[in-house]
Amino acid sequence: MRQIEIVGLGPGSPGQMTLETLTLLKNDSPNFFRTKIHPVMDFIQAEGISYESFDCYYEVEDSFEMVYDKIVKTLIDHVKSKGNLVYAVPGNPLFGEKTVEKLIQAAKAEGIEYQLHPGVSFVDVTLNALEQDPIDGLKIIDAFDCLKNPPDPRIGTLVTQVYDQHMASELKLQLMEIYNPEKKVILLTNSGIPQQEISREVCLYEIDRVDTINHLTSLYIPAENTAYQGFQGIIEIMKTLRGEAGCPWDRSQTSESLRNYLLEESYEVLEAIDNEDWDNLAEELGDVLFQLVFHAEIASEAGHFTMKQVIDGINEKMIRRHPHVFIDKEIFDPEEVETNWDAIKRIEKGQTGKPEEASGLAAEMKKIPKALPALMEAYKVQKKAAKVGFDWDNPMPALDKIEEELLELSVALRENNAENVEEELGDLLFSAVNVARLLKLQPEMVLRKATAKFVSRFEKMEKLAGQDKKSLNDYTFEQLDDAWNHVKGL
Numbered sequence: 001m002r003q004i005e006i007v008g009l010g011p012g013s014p015g016q017m018t019l020e021t022l023t024l025l026k027n028d029s030p031n032f033f034r035t036k037i038h039p040v041m042d043f044i045q046a047e048g049i050s051y052e053s054f055d056c057y058y059e060v061e062d063s064f065e066m067v068y069d070k071i072v073k074t075l076i077d078h079v080k081s082k083g084n085l086v087y088a089v090p091g092n093p094l095f096g097e098k099t100v101e102k103l104i105q106a107a108k109a110e111g112i113e114y115q116l117h118p119g120v121s122f123v124d125v126t127l128n129a130l131e132q133d134p135i136d137g138l139k140i141i142d143a144f145d146c147l148k149n150p151p152d153p154r155i156g157t158l159v160t161q162v163y164d165q166h167m168a169s170e171l172k173l174q175l176m177e178i179y180n181p182e183k184k185v186i187l188l189t190n191s192g193i194p195q196q197e198i199s200r201e202v203c204l205y206e207i208d209r210v211d212t213i214n215h216l217t218s219l220y221i222p223a224e225n226t227a228y229q230g231f232q233g234i235i236e237i238m239k240t241l242r243g244e245a246g247c248p249w250d251r252s253q254t255s256e257s258l259r260n261y262l263l264e265e266s267y268e269v270l271e272a273i274d275n276e277d278w279d280n281l282a283e284e285l286g287d288v289l290f291q292l293v294f295h296a297e298i299a300s301e302a303g304h305f306t307m308k309q310v311i312d313g314i315n316e317k318m319i320r321r322h323p324h325v326f327i328d329k330e331i332f333d334p335e336e337v338e339t340n341w342d343a344i345k346r347i348e349k350g351q352t353g354k355p356e357e358a359s360g361l362a363a364e365m366k367k368i369p370k371a372l373p374a375l376m377e378a379y380k381v382q383k384k385a386a387k388v389g390f391d392w393d394n395p396m397p398a399l400d401k402i403e404e405e406l407l408e409l410s411v412a413l414r415e416n417n418a419e420n421v422e423e424e425l426g427d428l429l430f431s432a433v434n435v436a437r438l439l440k441l442q443p444e445m446v447l448r449k450a451t452a453k454f455v456s457r458f459e460k461m462e463k464l465a466g467q468d469k470k471s472l473n474d475y476t477f478e479q480l481d482d483a484w485n486h487v488k489g490l
Helices: 019-025 041-046 055-060 064-082 098-110 122-130 165-175 204-209 230-242 248-252 259-274 278-301 307-321 334-348 361-366 374-386 395-414 418-438 443-467 477-489
Strands: 003-008 031-033 085-089 113-117 138-142 156-160 184-189 198-203 217-221
Touching: 003 019, 003 064, 003 098, 019 085, 019 113, 031 064, 055 064, 064 085, 064 098, 085 098, 098 113, 122 156, 122 184, 122 217, 165 204, 165 217, 184 204, 198 204, 230 248, 230 278, 259 278, 259 443, 278 307, 361 374, 374 418, 374 443, 395 418, 418 443, 443 477
Parallel strands: 003 085, 003 113, 031 085, 138 156
Antiparallel strands: 156 217, 184 198, 184 217
16 A cells, blocks of 8 residues: 655654654655754764655745645655655644645545654744743744734734745734834744754844844744734724623614715725825724724624625625636736626626626616715716717817807806706716716816815915905905906916
8 A cells, every 4th residue: 555654853852753753764665854954864864764855856946836846746756656655844744834735635636545643843842932821822824924814913923934034024024014013022943952942032123133043933923912903803892882881872873874974984085195194094094994894783783794794705706806816817908907897797796798788788877876976976977888889089079078068058048047057067067077087087086176276275365365454255256356366376
């Protein structure tokens, strides 16, 4: 029977290697070591144990993933052609060993038997050095995966494979988005190797300045003792506010009563963006996030959905609607991406065929939320119409349309027809939105800037009047118009 024995060499000291592992390494099967860069190798050689290492693969392959795949292929090919073998890795085979994970998958696919033999892991000796009990809570993450699997500040975190100062620098930048840069952390090097263990407490921002970092370095981040940390913290705050001992105002709110608050906070975000006020933008985004959590908690209490469903739903949607990034890895220009997005969106909603055939484009227009500002609604309606070619190629014909609508409004005013005046004024505004869209400008933002400019000029007019010890009420319209033109000239 073909079989692979997978053993762990322990974290450092030969005394941490199990008797079972030592026995297997001394049997007749050939031994393969992922690496010979390990503190027990002097002992291995002294015991007369022969082996072959894969260190040469690290020198010729372009990535760790390619190294791991090549190691697994070599092992599987050897077993299929020559029989049993022993594969040895540092620590415990199932602690941070990608090759073991891949080897198990390949062995199952090939119908090859394998046996895992546990060993003392770096986690055991690291926790021993820290004098920490993992039962109090511990998250273990690989430095390579820190971005995809960020730590939870409320529990202690052990980050492995901080193998050089460059990795420490990359890790530091990611962690400082979660923790205070001056938070005290512990760098542990050579854990489990007698007389060589190094434990240094430093500030987070200093970790890449420590010169003792090597391939046996890990980082321990103590838990934050402050309650309500991170995103989970805002969920807990909301549940507390809505709980029996919470805030009467928060407990009384409904999705309907909160509508205006969400709208107001969203506009405050836009204002901070327009002003390039980044500190205020961070605060306003927090206010919007709180509103989103508020609505989700109310829905959760009513049994409609949870915050987890909200997050899972948007994650799945973004992956599904970006196949060129997450699935096919194809290169599209922005217009192709938008077309692809719309096609996927129609499929999600059970629609097929061309956009105009999918239950009617007018039906899609009617689904645009009526709570949107009128300028934004008009903009979205025009974008949908443009998808079937009902659009000009450039802004100039649209500008001519403004002149046409302006003339029709003038006629309606001269005829003193109130109904026609309202209609023609609406047409004029709609045409102005079309020009903005063709210029690739958001009409809502354009009008906001124009309004802000008006307010600024009006303020200057007031200051000029104040210099003459007057108010604007003291001026005739003609004088006000002259003042406006004077300010405009300035």
